[in-house]
Each structure stands twice: as C-alpha cells, then as structure tokens.
Amino acid sequence: xxxxxxxxxxxxxxxxxxxxYRVADRHQVAVVIxxxxxxxxxxxxxxxxxxxxxxxxAADDYIAERTSAHTxxxxxxxxxxxxxxxxxxxxxxxxxxxxxxDSIGAAVATRAIMADLRAGMGTENIGGPPPFSKAxxxxxxxxxxxxxxRLKRAG
Numbered sequence: 001x002x003x004x005x006x007x008x009x010x011x012x013x014x015x016x017x018x019x020x021y022r023v024a025d026r027h028q029v030a031v032v033i034x035x036x037x038x039x040x041x042x043x044x045x046x047x048x049x050x051x052x053x054x055x056x057x058a059a060d061d062y063i064a065e066r067t068s069a070h071t072x073x074x075x076x077x078x079x080x081x082x083x084x085x086x087x088x089x090x091x092x093x094x095x096x097x098x099x100x101x102d103s104i105g106a107a108v109a110t111r112a113i114m115a116d117l118r119a120g121m122g123t124e125n126i127g128g129p130p131p132f133s134k135a136x137x138x139x140x141x142x143x144x145x146x147x148x149x150r151l152k153r154a155g
Contacts, residue, residue, distance in 0.1 A: 005151050008063045010075035011035040015132050016094045016140050027148045034059045072147055090147045096139025
C-alpha cells in the first residue's frame with residue numbers, strides 16, 4: 001500500500017492557489033490550505049482549509065509537523081522550506097523554484113545576509129524579491145506537475 005500524496009500550502013501570501021487546485025484536481029491529490037486568517041477555498045472533496053492561530057509561526061509549525069516524504073509543500077518562506085526539506089518533503093516556491101537539500105543551505109544563508117543588510121541599512125536601500133510574473137506562474141505549474149509525477153512514480 002502506498003501513502004497518499006498531499007499538498008500543504010503556506011497560503012496567506014500564496015499567489016498560485018488557483019493553479020494548485022487545478023493541478024491537484026488533475027492528479028487527484030489532496031490539498032490542505034493553511035493560513036492565519038480564513039478565506040474562501042473551492043468546495044471540492046480534495047481541498048480542505050486549516051485556519052491556525054495568529055501566533056508567530058503557527059502556520060509554519062502546523063505545516064512542518066505534518067510533512068513527510070509524501071508531502072509537497074508550497075511556500076516562499078525559506079525557513080519553513082528548510083524545515084520541510086529536512087523532513088523529506090518536496091518543496092517548491094510560488095515562483096516555481098524548488099527548494100532541495102542541495103539548494104536550501106544557500107537560500108538560508110542568502111536570507112540571513114539580506115536580513116543583516118536590511119537591519120544595518122534600512123529597507124529603503126535594499127530591494128525585495130522581483131514582482132511575481134507570468135513566467136513565475138508558468139514555472140510553478142510545470143514544477144508542481146513534475147513533482148507530482150515523480151512522487152507518484154516513486155509510489
């Protein structure tokens with residue numbers, strides 16, 4: 001017997017929820033939308049919503065505690081991605097770039113450097129991430145589909 005694949009979504013600032021629903025429906029995979037505040041999700045048997053408290057990292061903790069090798073986590077939060085990669089999950093950012101065991105260390109280090117720069121210089125001199133684009137959306141759809149196919153084959 002194989003363990004069911006599920007997608008856990010760090011949903012509060014996720015710009016690709018509709019794409020996740022579409023790909024999950026095509027692959028018949030459950031989606032859990034995790035957020036600090038309630039918002040509408042499709043009335044679909046594969047989609048569920050969990051609203052956690054507004055405590056610091058409540059959504060991250062919920063997701064990390066339920067992550068396994070049969071989980072795909074969608075997040076742009078590098079520290080959550082690190083926790084989930086270490087738990088064996090497939091992790092993809094909303095821009096479609098995967099976080100892997102090989103790449104997560106550099107992502108965490110870059111995040112720390114940027115935080116130090118912002119603290120020392122103020123945020124007005126340091127740009128944030130680039131705006132979300134159509135190319136990001138397309139890359140996300142492709143990445144999520146590839147991950148689902150890979151996990152299904154691995155059984």
